[in-house]
Amino acid sequence: MNFIKNLQGLDRRYVFVFIAVAIIMPLIFPFNSLTYTTTPVENLYQLIDSYSPYVRADDLNGDGIISEEEAIAFKQDRAIFMDFFHDASTMPELFPMEVAVMRHCIYRRVPFFTFTIMEVAAPIIEEAISVVTDEIQKTGRVIERGKDYINIGYKPPALYLPILLGMGDDIAAAVETDTDGNRIENLPMYRDTAIRNYTQMNLVYETSGSDQGLSWMIYARSRFGVNVGVGLTAVMAADQYPYLQSGQCVGMTAGLKGAAEYENLVDMFAMNNLTFSKGQLDNPTEAMMANLDITSDTVPTKFKMARLGMNAQSVAHILIIVFIILGNIGYFLEKKKQNKNL
Amino acid sequence: MKKNIPLAIVIILGFIFVGWTFIPAKWMQDDFYTAFLEFTKTMSPFAVFLGIYSLVSMHYNRIRRKVPKWGYSYVTLTGLVVTATLGFVYGTQAGTPVQWIFRNFMMPISATMFSLLAFYMATAAYKSFRARSIEATVLLVAAIIIMLGQVPLGMAISRSWPINILDISQWIMDVPNLASKRGILLGVGLGSVATSLKILLGIERTYLGGGD
Amino acid sequence: MTLIGEIIAVFLTLAIFSFLYKDNPAYRFAEYLIVGVTVGYGLPLVYKNAFQPFVLQRIFVEHKFIFLIPVFFGILFWFRFSRNYGWLSRYPIAISMGMVGAGVTMSMNSMVLVQVRQAMIPLETFNIFLIFLGTITVMFYFFFSKAHTGLYGKFSRIGIWYMMIGFGASFGYTVMARISLLIGRLQFLADTFKGWIA
Numbered sequence: 001m002n003f004i005k006n007l008q009g010l011d012r013r014y015v016f017v018f019i020a021v022a023i024i025m026p027l028i029f030p031f032n033s034l035t036y037t038t039t040p041v042e043n044l045y046q047l048i049d050s051y052s053p054y055v056r057a058d059d060l061n062g063d064g065i066i067s068e069e070e071a072i073a074f075k076q077d078r079a080i081f082m083d084f085f086h087d088a089s090t091m092p093e094l095f096p097m098e099v100a101v102m103r104h105c106i107y108r109r110v111p112f113f114t115f116t117i118m119e120v121a122a123p124i125i126e127e128a129i130s131v132v133t134d135e136i137q138k139t140g141r142v143i144e145r146g147k148d149y150i151n152i153g154y155k156p157p158a159l160y161l162p163i164l165l166g167m168g169d170d171i172a173a174a175v176e177t178d179t180d181g182n183r184i185e186n187l188p189m190y191r192d193t194a195i196r197n198y199t200q201m202n203l204v205y206e207t208s209g210s211d212q213g214l215s216w217m218i219y220a221r222s223r224f225g226v227n228v229g230v231g232l233t234a235v236m237a238a239d240q241y242p243y244l245q246s247g248q249c250v251g252m253t254a255g256l257k258g259a260a261e262y263e264n265l266v267d268m269f270a271m272n273n274l275t276f277s278k279g280q281l282d283n284p285t286e287a288m289m290a291n292l293d294i295t296s297d298t299v300p301t302k303f304k305m306a307r308l309g310m311n312a313q314s315v316a317h318i319l320i321i322v323f324i325i326l327g328n329i330g331y332f333l334e335k336k337k338q339n340k341n342l
Numbered sequence: 343m344k345k346n347i348p349l350a351i352v353i354i355l356g357f358i359f360v361g362w363t364f365i366p367a368k369w370m371q372d373d374f375y376t377a378f379l380e381f382t383k384t385m386s387p388f389a390v391f392l393g394i395y396s397l398v399s400m401h402y403n404r405i406r407r408k409v410p411k412w413g414y415s416y417v418t419l420t421g422l423v424v425t426a427t428l429g430f431v432y433g434t435q436a437g438t439p440v441q442w443i444f445r446n447f448m449m450p451i452s453a454t455m456f457s458l459l460a461f462y463m464a465t466a467a468y469k470s471f472r473a474r475s476i477e478a479t480v481l482l483v484a485a486i487i488i489m490l491g492q493v494p495l496g497m498a499i500s501r502s503w504p505i506n507i508l509d510i511s512q513w514i515m516d517v518p519n520l521a522s523k524r525g526i527l528l529g530v531g532l533g534s535v536a537t538s539l540k541i542l543l544g545i546e547r548t549y550l551g552g553g554d
Numbered sequence: 555m556t557l558i559g560e561i562i563a564v565f566l567t568l569a570i571f572s573f574l575y576k577d578n579p580a581y582r583f584a585e586y587l588i589v590g591v592t593v594g595y596g597l598p599l600v601y602k603n604a605f606q607p608f609v610l611q612r613i614f615v616e617h618k619f620i621f622l623i624p625v626f627f628g629i630l631f632w633f634r635f636s637r638n639y640g641w642l643s644r645y646p647i648a649i650s651m652g653m654v655g656a657g658v659t660m661s662m663n664s665m666v667l668v669q670v671r672q673a674m675i676p677l678e679t680f681n682i683f684l685i686f687l688g689t690i691t692v693m694f695y696f697f698f699s700k701a702h703t704g705l706y707g708k709f710s711r712i713g714i715w716y717m718m719i720g721f722g723a724s725f726g727y728t729v730m731a732r733i734s735l736l737i738g739r740l741q742f743l744a745d746t747f748k749g750w751i752a
Contacts, residue, residue, distance in 0.1 A: 383624075420590065455570055458573060
């Protein structure tokens with residue numbers, strides 16, 4: 001009884017220490033835990049993957065798989081558009097998913113645009129691009145700015161809606177220049193392909209800690225029918241379900257968990273040059289499993305940040321649930337005692 | 343001149359844009375929209391400088407009046423001048439000094455500031471999250487299920503149970519959560535349409551600022 | 555340079571964490587610094603990504619002097635803080651507000667009509683029935699023109715239950731979000747220290 005009473009009056013700084021320790025331990029000693037994927041994340045992954053030349057190109061030599069040469073030869077006419085709408089404060093949640101999506105795009109040769117109306121998000125885009133491209137360049141493949149992706153970068157907020165709607169017609173006319181000052185129409189990704197507007201750029205992936213993705217659903221989706229996918233902080237995730245069910249939002253990565261799921265899918269499928277199939281999720285091959293081992297060095301740390309974090313998340317959630325239960329036990333015991341005294 | 347003409351601009355332009363969503367004609371979709379887009383593009387950068395001016399003048403005044411803790415305003419202004427200068431000289435792309443500042447100054451400070459919330463939230467969960475009524479209990483139970491359902495450990499614990507915790511938490515999200523959010527959303531949606539209409543009809547004018 | 559950067563980043567992270575103990579000069583230093591650095595970052599960005607292509611390029615390179623009109627309206631923004639001429643800034647604001655017209659029809663479509671249509675699908679499964687019941691009863695709850703008594707009150711009470719589950723879900727997710735942010739920072743500290751030791 002006294003123990004419970006003492007617990008009730010526990011100084012909050014002890015709670016702080018408990019939480020810190022619960023999070024640090026799993027980070028120092030990583031372990032493999034099961035990352036099961038959910039439908040909104042799978043849908044997003046599948047949609048992006050469906051734009052890949054590895055799925056769409058013709059199998060010229062008829063060997064049943066699309067080789068790298070065949071993929072490069074394919075005239076690309078699909079791209080995705082990534083809108084970054086957050087500052088560094090929500091980066092621990094959103095950055096791993098941005099990296100995972102970009103990594104997916106680069107490996108599967110899906111061209112992408114990056115864009116933001118927040119000054120503070122501009123460096124996040126650069127950071128994400130360099131994290132992904134640096135690693136891939138180590139394998140010998142050269143990633144060219146303007147050819148594999150176009151970083152439109154920052155544009156003033158007053159232009160958000162005008163650009164959003166203008167891209168229904170022509171992206172080069174709507175944004176004019178990329179962040180390095182090059183005109184979009186001179187960049188190979190625009191000049192040498194058929195990518196012009198939402199018809200080709202048929203997925204907008206919006207990462208934010210607010211309901212900003214709604215703007216894309218209200219304006220771009222209802223007018224041009226573009227697919228909208230969102231990457232959200234977990235705080236906003238529950239509010240997204242009505243849009244997921246109505247199909248206005250095609251897919252979602254929510255919080256660190258969503259990021260971990262996407263990382264997993266990239267390592268299972270894209271890294272093994274495989275096309276997503278639900279059946280394979282339940283029966284992964286050995287090559288897939290090797291890529292999922294986060295305790296080994298197979299996957300560079302920056303591509304498993306979310307999965308490493310989810311271990312700590314597990315422990316912290318359990319601790320908070322224990323806190324809630326202990327707090328309530330104390331509350332009921334005290335209430336019982338008060339009733340007795342009356 | 344001071345209020346009526348801006349108001350008229352909003353109303354006229356607003357109704358043109360209502361028409362723009364319906365009228366597929368070329369003069370509307372291409373000619374008008376392109377002209378509007380070009381106009382806004384050139385106008386847009388000026389508004390951003392306003393925020394910078396406001397911040398600088400605030401800190402300048404703090405230093406001039408020597409208000410309590412005015413010394414910190416020098417920190418703000420120095421940060422501003424140094425970062426802006428480096429940005430103008432070296433650009434803002436990856437590999438520039440500004441990106442280095444982002445990585446080692448901006449990111450640690452703002453991300454850590456937000457992460458403090460985790461500690462306060464944990465304390466709140468411990469000290470004030472109580473099952474005081476049936477409704478509160480429902481909220482509490484739903485929250486615990488969702489928290490368990492989100493993490494691998496929850497899945498591992500419930501593997502031997504007849505129903506998996508992941509399935510329950512997914513059902514909560516897909517059914518009762520969806521229904522409640524949709525009910526609220528419909529109200530919010532109608533409210534936001536009403537607000538837009540009020541602006542369009544000139545009933546709501548606070549965005550123009552006070553005064554006559 | 556990388557090491558210096560890491561030391562600064564670690565110092566600033568710990569400076570902010572020190573607030574948990576109590577407010578102190580190190581925390582305040584970091585707090586004021588971030589404001590300046592953030593705005594300072596924006597200045598060259600706005601200049602390069604917007605001012606140069608949309609203003610300078612058009613007028614001084616392409617000599618399209620018609621663009622002096624939007625420049626004029628843009629400059630009017632700056633009168634915002636003037637006591638006597640503050641009203642001039644209403645003109646550019648009014649022009650930016652014009653697109654609200656498109657919002658009326660499009661929000662009506664996306665936020666209301668599509669959602670209502672989704673709420674009206676045939677009640678083929680028990681879950682769809684539950685979603686239907688929840689949507690209706692939550693809306694009952696927010697209808698304040700009628701007293702919440704009798705059968706009506708019972709219905710709106712069901713709505714409260716639905717909302718409590720919804721809020722519980724949001725709370726569960728919020729816990730996850732806050733913890734994730736902390737994980738991010740501690741992950742940074744752990745990795746950096748590990749790197750230093752190695």
